[in-house]
Amino acid sequence: MGYGDYQCMDANGIREDGRKADEMRAVEIECGVIPVADGSAYIKWGKNEAIAAVYGPMEAHPRKIQRQDRAILDVRYNMAPFSTTDRIRPGFNRRSREISKVTKDALESVVDLELYPRSKIRVEIEIICAEAGTRCCGITAASVALADAGIPMSDMVVSVAAGKCNGVVLMDLNKPEDNYGEADLPMGILPMTDELVFLQMDGDLSMEEFKLCWDYNVKAAHDVHAIMVDALQRRYGGDV
Amino acid sequence: MATPIIPSLLRENLAALAADDARLDGRSQFDGRDLEIEVDCLANAEGSCRVRMGDTIVLAGVKFQIMTPYPDRPTQGGLMTSAEVRPVCGPNWEPGPPSPESIELGRVVDRGIRESGCINTEELCILPGEKAWQVILDLFAISDDGNLFDAFALAAIAALRTATVPAERFDVGEDYKLEVKGAPIMCSYHKVGGRFVYDATHREELGGDERIHITLGNEGHVHSLQKGLRGIFTAAEFDEIMDAAQSRCAELRAIVAEQEASL
Amino acid sequence: MSEDSTPSEQDSGAGRLVHPGERLGGHEGAEAGHGVRRIDGQMVAMRMGNLQENGQMVSIDPLSSRYVPRAGDLVIGLVEGMTNNIWFLDIGASFNAILPMSLAPWKVEFGAVREHLNVGEAVLCRVQEVDETQSAVATMKGMGLRKLKSGLVEQIPPHIIPQVIGKGGSMLQALKDLGDARLVVGQNGRVWIDGEQDGMRDIRSALKLIRDTAHLPGLRERIDALGE
Numbered sequence: 037m038g039y040g041d042y043q044c045m046d047a048n049g050i051r052e053d054g055r056k057a058d059e060m061r062a063v064e065i066e067c068g069v070i071p072v073a074d075g076s077a078y079i080k081w082g083k084n085e086a087i088a089a090v091y092g093p094m095e096a097h098p099r100k101i102q103r104q105d106r107a108i109l110d111v112r113y114n115m116a117p118f119s120t121t122d123r124i125r126p127g128f129n130r131r132s133r134e135i136s137k138v139t140k141d142a143l144e145s146v147v148d149l150e151l152y153p154r155s156k157i158r159v160e161i162e163i164i165c166a167e168a169g170t171r172c173c174g175i176t177a178a179s180v181a182l183a184d185a186g187i188p189m190s191d192m193v194v195s196v197a198a199g200k201c202n203g204v205v206l207m208d209l210n211k212p213e214d215n216y217g218e219a220d221l222p223m224g225i226l227p228m229t230d231e232l233v234f235l236q237m238d239g240d241l242s243m244e245e246f247k248l249c250w251d252y253n254v255k256a257a258h259d260v261h262a263i264m265v266d267a268l269q270r271r272y273g274g275d276v
Numbered sequence: 277m278a279t280p281i282i283p284s285l286l287r288e289n290l291a292a293l294a295a296d297d298a299r300l301d302g303r304s305q306f307d308g309r310d311l312e313i314e315v316d317c318l319a320n321a322e323g324s325c326r327v328r329m330g331d332t333i334v335l336a337g338v339k340f341q342i343m344t345p346y347p348d349r350p351t352q353g354g355l356m357t358s359a360e361v362r363p364v365c366g367p368n369w370e371p372g373p374p375s376p377e378s379i380e381l382g383r384v385v386d387r388g389i390r391e392s393g394c395i396n397t398e399e400l401c402i403l404p405g406e407k408a409w410q411v412i413l414d415l416f417a418i419s420d421d422g423n424l425f426d427a428f429a430l431a432a433i434a435a436l437r438t439a440t441v442p443a444e445r446f447d448v449g450e451d452y453k454l455e456v457k458g459a460p461i462m463c464s465y466h467k468v469g470g471r472f473v474y475d476a477t478h479r480e481e482l483g484g485d486e487r488i489h490i491t492l493g494n495e496g497h498v499h500s501l502q503k504g505l506r507g508i509f510t511a512a513e514f515d516e517i518m519d520a521a522q523s524r525c526a527e528l529r530a531i532v533a534e535q536e537a538s539l
Numbered sequence: 540m541s542e543d544s545t546p547s548e549q550d551s552g553a554g555r556l557v558h559p560g561e562r563l564g565g566h567e568g569a570e571a572g573h574g575v576r577r578i579d580g581q582m583v584a585m586r587m588g589n590l591q592e593n594g595q596m597v598s599i600d601p602l603s604s605r606y607v608p609r610a611g612d613l614v615i616g617l618v619e620g621m622t623n624n625i626w627f628l629d630i631g632a633s634f635n636a637i638l639p640m641s642l643a644p645w646k647v648e649f650g651a652v653r654e655h656l657n658v659g660e661a662v663l664c665r666v667q668e669v670d671e672t673q674s675a676v677a678t679m680k681g682m683g684l685r686k687l688k689s690g691l692v693e694q695i696p697p698h699i700i701p702q703v704i705g706k707g708g709s710m711l712q713a714l715k716d717l718g719d720a721r722l723v724v725g726q727n728g729r730v731w732i733d734g735e736q737d738g739m740r741d742i743r744s745a746l747k748l749i750r751d752t753a754h755l756p757g758l759r760e761r762i763d764a765l766g767e
Contacts (some may be wrong), residue, residue, distance in 0.1 A: 070419045071331035071480070072366050075603065087418065089364045093605055093633035097591075104672055107633070112363060112371060117414040118321040118337025121445075122747030126360055147446055148576075148585055152605075153672040155633035160364035162418075164335065165319050186603030186698075188585035190578060207593050228560045228583075231311075265558050268587055272602045272754065273556050281619050281629065284659045289691045289736075296736055300743075 042216035044201035051081070053210055060196075060208045060256050065177075065267035067184040068218040075185020078099070080178040082210060083167035088187040089160045089179035096156035097116055106149035110156045111140035113174050121203040135171045136161075142175055142195070142234035148188040157187060168214035169197045172222050175234060180264050184271065190226075192264055194257040197222035198249035205245050207252040222251040225257040280368050286430040286483040287469075295471030304522040308475040313430065315535045323439025323454065326355040327431040327534070328526035329475060333365075335433035336413065338439040338454075342402065342446055343410040353400025353408035357386035359415040359428060366420035366478070371373060384502045386430045387463065388491030392460035392499040395436065395474060399455060402448050409441060411454070422478040425489050429462035434532045438539055458494040459532050463526040465490070467507055472517050474524065488517060492525040554590035556602075556676065563597060564624070572598025588698075602754070604630060606631045606697045606727040612666040615692055615729035618659060621652050628677055631694070631727040636675035638664065642653045647721040653741075660688040663723060663731065690721070690733030693743060695750055697728040701751045703746065710759065717766045718742035742764065 045051055053061070061082030070076035074085065096110075098100040102180035113135040117124050151260025159182070161174040174197035183192060199209040201217030209220055219241045242251065290536035295300055303309070311329030320322035323338030345352055359382030363369045388469075389395065400409035413436065415428045443449040466485040476484060486507025491500040497511045503509075548653060557563070557592040563575070572578045574586040575597050588599035588693070608614070608630060616628030624640040624647075638656075640647050645655045656662065663685055667678040679685070693704060703724055704711045715722050718741045720734025730746065732739050745762055752758060 047670055048701065070333070070364070072419050072421055073364075074605070085319075087364065091363075093368050094367075095634050102427040114362065116335070116337070116416050117360070117412075118324065118335075118339055118416075119357065123412055123414070126358060151607075152633040156675075158363065160362065162362065162364050162416075164416075170393055183587050184603060186586055186588075186601050188574060190576065190583060190585060192558070200616040206340060215444055226560070228562060269556055272587060281617060282659050283617055283661060283692065285661055285687065285689070285691055286658075288689070289739075293736055298736060298740070300740075302740060302744075 041199070042212055044206065044213050044217070045204060051206070051210070052212060057204055058207050058252060060119060060257075060259055061210065063263050064258055065263050067180055067267050069273045073181075073185070075181045075183070075187070076178035077177045079173050079180070079183060081167075081169065081173045081176075082208075083165060084163070084170055085165040086161065086163050086170065086173040086177045088162075088174065089182040090157065090178075090181045090187065091114055091256060093155040093187075094158075094159040096112045096154060101156070102154045105153055107147075107155045108149070108151035108233065109140050109159055110146050111136050111143065111161070111178070113139055113158040113161040113163075113171065115166060115170065119163050119166045131185070135174065138234060138236065139171070139175050139178065141271060142193050143178060145233040145239055146189045146191050146193060146226065147182065148190070151188060157182075168209050168211040169222065172196050175224055175248045176260060176264065183268055191228045192226075192261065193224045194227055194260050194264065195222060195271040196226040196232060196253050196256040198252040198256070198259060200239065200241060200245055200249070205252065207256055213266065219245070219249075221246070221253065223250070223253045223257075227258055227261040278318045279496075280482060282482055283480050286429070286459070286479065290469035290480065290483045292469070294471050299468075299473060301477065304472065306474040306524070308524065309477070309530070310479060313434060313531060313535055315434050318539060321435075321440050325431040325434035326497050327427045327434070327439070329423060329427050330477060331419055332426040332427050333419040333425055334375060334424065334431050335416040335417065335418060336428065336435040339412045339414065340433045340442055341410045342407050344447075345401070345405060345408045351398055351401040353397045354410040355390060355395050355397055355413070356384055356410060357413045357415065357432070361417045361420070361424065369420065373510055380504065381424055381428060382415065384425060384489055384500070385432055385433065386413075386464050387500040388460050389413070389428055389432060389436070389479040389504075392458060392493045394433075394458050396455070396457070396494075407448070411436075411439075420478060422476050422481045423464055426462050426475060429491065430532070431527060433459050433461065434535050437532060437536050443464040443513045447529065459530040460491050460493050460499050461528045461532075462489055462491045463486070463528075466522070469510065472509070472513055474517075474520060488516060489522045492521060495530070496522050496525075523539040554592060556588070556745070557584040557590045557599060558737045560589055560674050564620065566592070566597050569594065570595040570596045570622065573734070574599030574601055590647050599699050603696060605633055607635065607668050608666045608673070608727070610616050610666055610668050612726035614664060614666060614677070614727040615687070615723070615725040615731055616664055617692070618656055618660060618662070621656075623650055623652060626656055628664070630675065630677070631729060632673070632675065634673050634675070636666065636677045638677045638704055642667065642676070642678035642680055644684070654687060655707045661692050661731070663687060663725070687731055690731055691739060693730045693732060693746055695730055695746055697726070699749060700724060700728060701727065702749055702758060705759070710762065711761055713759070714742050714745055717745055717762070
């Protein structure tokens with residue numbers, strides 16, 4: 037199958053997974069799933085499954101990476117070998133390195149780093165099962181894990197990717213739409229203010245299409261944020 | 277792996293507890309922790325299993341690739357085991373190249389499976405001299421509260437026994453169940469406070485000494501052994517844990533069979 | 540948003556559960572306390588926790604946290620390393636504390652640090668001071684401060700220390716009675732227990748129960764039930 041052969045929607049405007057253009061995949065979140073971590077979260081987003089663990093704050097070693105005035109986030113995003121149809125060989129991976137960096141930049145924008153000078157906070161993101169939008173799942177799970185660990189933040193980052201396939205702007209791309217589509221726009225949004233801490237884009241979008249993608253992402257972020265808050269409240273609000 | 281500080285009070289307490297035939301969490305010497313096991317839990321793997329022992333949680337994934345057989349073994353496929361203990365699973369696991377600890381983990385689990393002969397790589401042939409299946413077992417630690425060895429080994433065999441060869445995806449025939457003869461099971465014993473105990477927690481490992489891993493097959497045959505870390509043990513101590521392993525391995529084997537039957 | 544008010548052992552009027560980023564209103568004239576910041580005129584929750592509002596201050600009782608050292612805190616430290624005249628103590632904070640020889644209770648000959656306090660040993664000490672980079676200096680000069688030579692050190696999350704101590708120390712006494720053991724709670728969430736193994740195990744179970752169910756009412760009853 038090549039580009040242009042994939043039909044993302046049928047005649048009634050229904051996508052392959054039964055959604056309309058402006059609907060999100062199903063999202064479930066649980067916190068405290070890694071008992072030995074200071075904070076952790078599991079997210080199931082469509083067929084994606086990701087876990088995030090937070091350790092720290094702790095002394096930053098080696099000394100040369102320490103910052104006198106604030107903490108640093110030490111973020112690792114990784115895909116497990118069995119997470120994709122074709123096995124991923126463990127080891128250095130440029131894509132994972134890049135995603136680790138942009139995730140760190142996103143999260144450092146909201147964490148109150150000045151509270152813990154000279155220390156580091158480890159954020160470990162592992163993709164257990166991949167569909168599409170794994171970097172978004174990772175950032176979102178990491179936000180919940182940081183909250184679960186009691187790390188102070190001015191807001192929780194919610195990340196989601198809209199895009200375009202067969203000329204139709206779509207909310208929350210799934211795998212074939214991501215593979216065969218014409219554009220994708222992942223964003224990291226602060227739901228309290230609709231400000232951004234993460235932004236990437238690949239493909240071809242007119243200004244109108246771009247704005248619609250943006251709006252879709254903001255709307256989806258609010259929906260996911262409610263699920264994040266619910267997961268945290270269930271953990272701390274009285275469920276034994 | 278960062279070497280954690282071993283609290284001296286911990287070692288003293290473990291010795292006092294052992295003298296009293298007790299353990300930190302109230303278990304008896306050869307009791308295992310609460311066990312949860314679930315197969316077929318990873319959508320993109322051809323075989324999978326999640327195991328939880330106490331607060332230790334691991335995943336095993338089985339994936340298949342097509343390989344070219346070696347010229348001197350034209351009908352033989354392959355089995356490869358890779359264990360990843362990434363920083364996600366504990367405060368002391370550091371990023372970087374695989375540590376000696378995680379390499380040992382992978383190799384010990386691999387030997388237990390390989391030496392049992394439960395997978396006959398000659399049966400993985402697709403086209404002699406040209407194509408054969410390579411079975412790749414990926415072990416992945418999610419939470420390390422001790423005894424990753426047994427958790428990995430159990431998840432591994434359960435994943436293998438419930439794996440499907442994806443012939444259709446590779447256009448070489450119809451999917452079929454991977455043939456696995458028997459179920460080798462590993463039991464690990466850690467010397468804590470001067471005596472061997474089963475299914476040690478992270479804290480017991482921290483304050484403990486040497487460990488012994490025993491893999492037994494269906495008839496109670498011994499398929500692999502490994503002694504790790506510093507320490508000295510006697511033949512009598514070994515006999516005692518081999519006894520314990522015989523019954524525990526049989527119990528775990530039955531649990532794996534239940535999981536298979538549930539699919 | 541949850542309106543649940545979960546009465547705790549220390550009934551300080553635990554308020555509703557808030558999450559990081561939650562906007563809490565203007566609260567003109569009030570001060571932003573622990574876990575709260577004023578951003579663009581609004582009070583913002585920075586952590587997961589129970590909101591505390593009185594007229595003058597808005598703050599959050601965190602539900603999960605790393606210990607932040609404050610001068611005067613009684614803490615239990617674990618020796619991680621040493622130089623010729625300083626010990627480095629892990630006190631469970633984001634940074635190790637230092638214990639200089641001058642603040643140790645022994646007269647230490649140069650090079651003899653290890654004989655008095657070695658790696659892996661536990662000490663009851665006090666935080667003398669904390670500088671602006673959160674480096675803490677610990678002291679062992681003070682009443683009751685000493686190397687812990689017996690017993691076991693357990694870790695509990697710092698935010699449940701009030702429940703472990705109880706009103707007027709009532710829960711602490713209940714735990715001591717339960718296990719017939721000595722018990723010292725450090726501000727860094729480290730708890731020293733010293734007694735017979737059976738009693739120590741009972742206290743450990745009780746601590747786990749407190750940790751898991753501190754946010755639910757009836758904590759004292761559950762602990763008392765353990766003793767029966």
